[in-house]
Amino acid sequence: MADFPYIYRWDRCGRKGQRCRVFARGTMNSVGLEFEDGFRMVSSGNALRRA
Structure with a gap:
């Protein structure tokens, strides 16, 4: 994880x-984000939080 x-x-x-x-x-x-399934996208840093 x-x-x-x-x-x-x-x-x-x-x-x-x-x-x-x-x-x-x-x-x-x-x-730039990468998800567990390999999908990549660009988004805002405000859209993230620590797991």
Whole structure:
């Protein structure tokens, strides 16, 4: 579980409540996320919380 230390809080792309990890950080609090099933997306850092 340490590989995916965050939980996605927002209901975007049907991913609310799923575990994810950050693979990149950008400007204006944007983050690149990867979920346990390999799906990747860019979202806000505000959408994350520690698991």
